[in-house]
Amino acid sequence: MTGLRLAVDIGGTFTDTVLVDGTGKICATTKTPTTPDHPSLGALDGVRRVMMQARADWGGITGFIHGTTLATNALIERRGARVATITTEGFRDILEIGYERRYSQYDINLVKPNLLVPRSQAFTIGGRMNAQGQEIEPLDHADVARLVQALQACDAQAVAICLLHAYANPDHELQLKELLSAALPDLVISLSHEVSPEAREFDRLCTTVANAYIQPQMARYLHDFQSRFQAEGLRCPILMMTAGGGMTTMETAARLPIRLVESGPAGGAILAARIAAQIEASEVLSFDMGGTTAKLCLIDEFRPQTARKFEIARAARFIKGSGMPVRIPVIEMIEIGAGGGSIAHVDRLGRLQIGPESAGSDPGPAAFAKGGTAPTVTDADIAQGLIDPDRFAEGRLTIETDAAEQALTFGVGKPLGLSAADAAHGVSTIVDENMAAAGRMHAVESGKDLGRRVMIAFGGNGPLHATRVARRSQVDRIVIPNDPGVGSAVGFLLAPVSFQIIRSRYAKLDHLDLDDLNQFFDAMIDEAQAVVRAGAPEGRLLCRRQAFVRYHGQGHEIEIPLPDRALRSDDISALRQAFEAEYSRQFSRAVPGMQIEILNWALDVSTKAEVLSPQVQPETSQRAVPVGHRHILCEVSGSWRQADLFDRSALRPGDWLEGPALIVEPQTTTFVSTDFTAQIDGGHNIWLIRDRKDEQ
Template sequence: MTARLAVDIGGTFTDLALERDGERWTAKVLTTPAAPERGVLEGVRVVLARAGLAPGDVALLIHGTTLATNAIIERKGARTALLTTEGFRDVLALGNESRYDQYDLNIDLPQPLVPRRWRVTVPERLDNEGRVLLPLDEAAVRRQVEFLRAEGIEALAIGFLHAFVNPVHEQRAAAILREMWPDLPVSLSSEVSPEMREWERFSTTAANAYVQPRMASYLHRLEVGLREAGLTCPLFLMLSGGGLTTLETAARFPIRLVESGPAGGAIFSAHVARQRGWGEVLSFDMGGTTAKVCLIDGFTPQASRSFEVARVGRFRKGSGLPLRIPVIEMVEIGAGGGSLAHLDAMGRIQVGPESAGADPGPACYGRGGTHPAVTDANLLLGRYDPDRFAGGALKLHTGPARAALAADVGDRLGLSPEMAALGVVEMVDENMANAARVHAIESGKGYGGRAIIAFGGGGPVHGCRVAEKIGVDRLLVPSGAGVGSAIGFLRAPVAYEVVKSLYQRFGSFDLGAVNALLGAMSAEASRVVAEGAFGAATVEHRLAFMRYVGQGHEIAVALPARALAEADVPAIRAAYDAEYTRFYDRPVPGSDVEILAFAVTVSTPVDAIEPVAAVTAAPAPPPLRTQSVRDTATGEVTDWAIYDRAAMPAGCSVRGPCIVAEAETSTLVGPGWRAAVDGLGYLELTREKA
């Protein structure tokens, strides 16, 4: 069997996972922010050397990255303009006029990616059914193109009113632009996000244009570098919704990659949950820059069709830029190993969202960083062995970490560097626990009976304490947890979702129009998937997004994956009433239902799962050594045993407090916890009852 390779670029580390014939090799190298492809190529070299494989042995490479997200958050995208319908220049700034905090008189709202000077209009108008009310003024388009060229614009978004119904004017404007300026990247709202609600549609299209030049350039450089290194295999990109797509599609719609790395982590957790038969879990992924939490029910991560990026208010819905893309729903906060600690104006310890990243990194990296990060705090608490961090690839320096914590936190509070470190770690753990609480509350769920699946470089380090804070008594650390998102890429299906708007009411349902639309959407999704399915069978899922007439939000209802018949129409209406009742206890009698949009997803099937092998009790190996560790719950310093995870056989167990060390991460087993190795080699931590 040929090998499959996955690469995940994070803000601090680039993670790699290589699988062949049931064996797995992993690597973790520092990300190279100035040219991310360099870190990828170095990681590929390292992991192939560990496996003893040649580049030609790799049959498939799957890649995920947060580069698109970072470009939006850091405002480092292209100089982007928006061409829109006359009279709608300020849609991006007006939004839907809602305020995420209605009582804040000095509210800070997210600024559009396109400044007003570069939001230009032309006369044209379609009605809500796509009929032409005012033809496109082509001369005005040409004048605006000349203006934008003089302004040095690097990318253009075109968003006209009601273009999601009829794209003719957007397509003609794009044709004129390509004739006059063939090298300019252009994004059409009718292709990027063909759904109603112009603010979300324009915002998504502008964001796509904003990151497209940078992402397309990066993907091209990566492809060239991989080919020069001898990898001739197909290259696929992880989508935010949990599927894989081709490099060409990713370069055209890079906005669909904004959560590709975290999506891999959620897929990884869902796969592990299926292996263990755990129907309800919390995915907890803590990396170098951020921490992500995601609820998984029925072995499937929560999904959404909308997402906010670059929120100006932490945990505040409505404080970010809206994106209408298929996405795995999760909460992401600036709480990673590189997140910087500081004191606010009131003298309180704060952690993140600023990060030391990979360059210069935390102070303990010895690469020039002078401000304390979470990794510095963990080092001073005794949680890391400075000579064995990241498998020994990166030596940590205690002196700079102690100096940074004293200067930025300890001295002002009258605390020793070690006690300042305790405050920093306790604060970051509380931030992550609070994010998990908010996520559950917003989803109408709780943590009773749930387990946590912890991974990423920091997830197993902080998992026990976060579990204690949210009331969870069971924690699982899979093998390869330090590169969990990359492993998740290898578990993801080749999939693509197409969403389009077609307004319908059940009182006047146009069966022919709906079937024609769904058929075209199915064909479009199937074409994309066929490029990477290698002849494998595919499955199709269809949804309709419905609401009672007059309501403001929709509910998704499953449709048969075939042409609809007349008998299906009342059955779909009944299914909506049942789904609405599940959400809100009772339907609304006598009210008609309207459909705003349809979604079609085509994917390769999910691999079958082998049951977990039963294990018999086995003795635990002796600890490698002991290490002085300060417990964050009590502040006490005691000697903790250090175990080598690779030496722990299935069926053995150890009692906390102790640390189970491996190359990419360490699992902290706190006081009152016990860790056992299951038949898959996973560490299952359970809290012992007092």
Template sequence: MSSPSALSLGIDIGGTFTDVVVYAHDTGRSLSHKELTTPAAPHEGVITGVRRLFEREGLSYAAVERVVHATTLFTNALIERKGAPTGLITTAGFRDTLEIAREHKYELYDLHIEMPAALVPRHLRLEVPERTGPDGTIITALDEAALVARAGELVAAGVQSVAIIFLHAYANPANEKQARVALATAYPQLFVSISSEVSPQIREYERSVTTVANAYVKPLADGYLDLMTGEIRAIGIKAPLFMMLSNGGLTHVDEAKRVPIQLLESGPAAGALAGAYFGERSSIEDVLAFDMGGTTAKLAIIDGGEPMIAHQFEASRQKRLTEGSGLPISISTIELIEIGAGGGSIAHVDPLGLIKVGPESAASTPGPACYGRGGTQPTVTDANLVLGYLDPATFAGGTIELDVARAKAAIAPLAEQAGISIPEMAWGIHSIVNENMAAAARVHVAERGHTASRFAMLLTGGGGPLHGCEVAQRLGATRVVCPPGAGVASALGLLMAPARVDRMATVAKPISRTDWRELEGLYAQLEAEAFAVIDATLPDHPSAPRVLRSADMRFVGQGFEIVTTLPAGPYTDASAKTFAEAFKAAYRQMFSQVMPLGDVEIVNIRIAATVEATASGLASTAVAAGGASALAGRHQVWVGARKRYEDVPVYSRERLAAGETIQGPALVQEASSTLVLPADSQARVDSSGSLIIDLALAGEAGASESAGASNLNTNALS
């Protein structure tokens, strides 16, 4: 591909691989490369991957007009507790908010329960005289001398970043803003986060956790983003760097550095966007976007063509699937579930003698045994190689040559313990990890009031096409979509992302006492703030931003709210009925019935402003019929339904013509991933180049395989 006039570059750093994608604006074509992630210095893997792709394809760095980046770096810093030394300065009497939390045990009868540890230890949580009332009245002015003295104590203790969290600052941020100015003067080297900017809403504990988490990763984000910007410029790319946000939008680097907590779920959000985008290209609006990489698998619900958005999620859970065991982070994020299952997930025997897979991962260092980089434990990738699903020479575009002998050697001890053959154990590992993912996905979909069978499953990530068809069967889904370049689709999703800004404010008033002109003014103010960020991100955006208004509402006296979508303004006294009807409709959808009496309260108001970042979409990847045959050969592959190796056809994805059909069992290979088609399935290439797979007898196959996996899991060592 000769260098076009304009390029966009997408970079997605995962736990095992860093994906690099280039998109050509004039032709709509894309090119990609997978590079092993370098955990100790993530930018090194990025720059190596970019260089290799551009040199391989003869591209010009000067042609790049936009760089969009997603990373798990900040999430990992929270999980691994590797953020900056952080302090907290709060209102006198409130230093223990982080410890008291909600006084709620996520497992009531666990006598040895471990609650999530606070990011700031008690000796670094200090108090100052100040007080603001819930109505915004300043009851006690900030004691600035005491503030500076307390900050001095924190600096002496080695603190690099400080969170300022004053009581009721969401109602009036004056004291917090005064504190930030005072600290900038006295200690300019300190990073400062104030709650009225990071999380301006009621609920002291959630606001405190979110602000502290922002402070915890802020020095890391500041240094990393400066480093990445410099490294990209050093190789000749002068285009601006944009960051993917957890809400599925993108923003400029300065905004990302100001509130880096917004970046926590940036990588998974890109996968969900890719799911929505490729589903729309195939005219499928209801999609389960399944993205499986080397370390984790993610699943997001795309309902009616739009990803579901949540305004709070839990980070760093003590127990991955247990609600309440993590840190509540109040940011807008694409709602999804993350599962500790990926190509690097390690198979092991638990204390009861049962075979388990994950959540521990070999990641990229040392990696699965078959990588030949020092790993010796059996992983999902080793199992897939033994089963014949991976080509040792072309894996990850030839980035790594896989070693079948090492994979078998790693699996052999488990097979010997279980008294079964190595291929049977490999199939067991493959089946168990599929059931783990299906079980988590099944609960996630049901908890949101949906049935998986009405969705198509869309596969992305290096492991999505390998495992997705069987996971779909276990869920009862009968249709699967595998887009072109599925292995790097998340990075491609970055380039399809709009600029998006979410803003919110606390109102806390019943509808019956709402000043509608004042409420309209608050919405207009939030929109103006959002438009300013969008203009700074995309100064030449081709269209006006699209604005969605919503509110967190509840019946007066209830403890929690429902996010309710609202019609566009302006609002007047006549809007009271509209607001109440919208809330009751949302309430009915969630709880099936509505209380006949009771005033409705508006707690928080929200706006989401978006504008498309690119005017053109991807070109179709399907070739014209009548070209070279897509059949690349045949290969010995384990067919799970028949529990034996069979000689199955292997197709080259790049040569599949629009309208062509493939019968399973078969493999479809491309540079970034391999699609495993099970027996009794049929795949068809649609006009956009995506493979649409129909899974025959999905219910029976899923039940049969689940039973097989369950028997193996329970009886393998009996």
């Protein structure tokens, strides 16, 4: 077999692997436990399994895409390098000052975000650029010797250099890097104009610090990952999934590892967007629940919602400003510690809490019989009869129902005076409400309504919890795609090779120097195309340009599309009209007579995505025949009921069934609640439709 492509998604609990042929048809998939100490070993195990299933050899592999949560986990768990910062003289306390506000004004016990670099490791150097990139004061070369001694004294393994207005002129940062590299050749150096070339010093410095913090670890990991697979016989390059939903090369990923943060969940959003196009659903909620976390993303007009910044490791889970801000192009989603391995416990006030701590893959839930004793969400699902022990994880993991019930009894039941079944029901109720609340909050913050949306659910636990989360979110229609258990890895194979640059260049709309601006875009195009061509040497490339526009004096901008060509004088009036129309849509009216200004310009260069045809619906329908039955605890009535059991591989387009039911496949189970019916469409997707007749 030739023309095969591999996708590997390393999550906190499981590693998902997918193998497809040249036409995009899935040949084999598998889930293997993540090996935290050496993640590439778990990935290699998964690849060997799918290649054995498909009877493929390494010579037939022509594409390899990899995504991982390792960068995210290193930042959250604080397992990075010892970092120092170098800023312009007089700006030592950028991290300490931050936004000059408290994220929770009246909280007397407020915990400040951990920004990784204490003040004792923050250094400065003389020299100054202005906002136009003109040198006001040359870099103080004589001060470099003092910096070298200071970096050695604090045992810095990496340094984040963020000099004032380096986005406009990086010359001083480049000079400083050259001088430090000559004196300290083993020092890892991150430059702000490469990591995040945008105005706003605090965000730019935080992003550069985060990049420097994980750069040594990620460079070692990427080298180890690539070396192991090359030793096995892989000859094609390995491309890395990015947070923005595209792919980049190993070399770029090692230089800018911050772009790998949230790369795994981004693949799931890409999958949901492609499915939305196939089923012609213009408003979608993507729901990805794995073993460690749950991720929710809004998708409109077949494009995931995007953002230019997000926060890592919030001190207060749902409060903006309580985490480390990172300014990179990213698919915007909300992620909470609610997965199959999330641990349930009763706090000192007698309240049942779920997560964010996770049992992970080792030892895992108590039912896995690998030494885990704490009750988890998966243990609760097993105790309620929602998981068939004989078919869980392709039958390769031993499931002990008694161990799950015992963990629930001791960890939750006894402190609250509940039976194991009631404790399990309580765990499920709270974790489902946590996920639904996160989705509702995310929608409200975006000015969107969840009730009209179609939920696309995937991940190892997404189909199992989809109907319960949807009911609490007032969502009536759910789609479970093919191979949902490895959905993010499937999404990797649908993503384009792309690279996005956002760069600050202040200009007033009425005084645009178009020749200068077009040269500015040409330089960005050359830079982005070089990255994309390294991963996709052939084929047509698409360029998407944007401007971030605001009224004079405002603090934030609105994203406005630009023509995908050099700008002309007649584009200025069109840009004004587009900005005022979007401003009116968001804030009800434009502001007449105000000066319009542009702070940032964006360019996205990508390969062309495959054009999908709409889903063909079956002409007839028939009731599906169950292959067995299971006793489950019904979450609607709170009583034990008999649920029909179906094998997904046996279902055909046009089949339908009523809840309660379980649709089982190798890597996950779809739970059809009592108030839902299931239908199989022409693409073998499962549609879950809520019946509201009992509410009327």
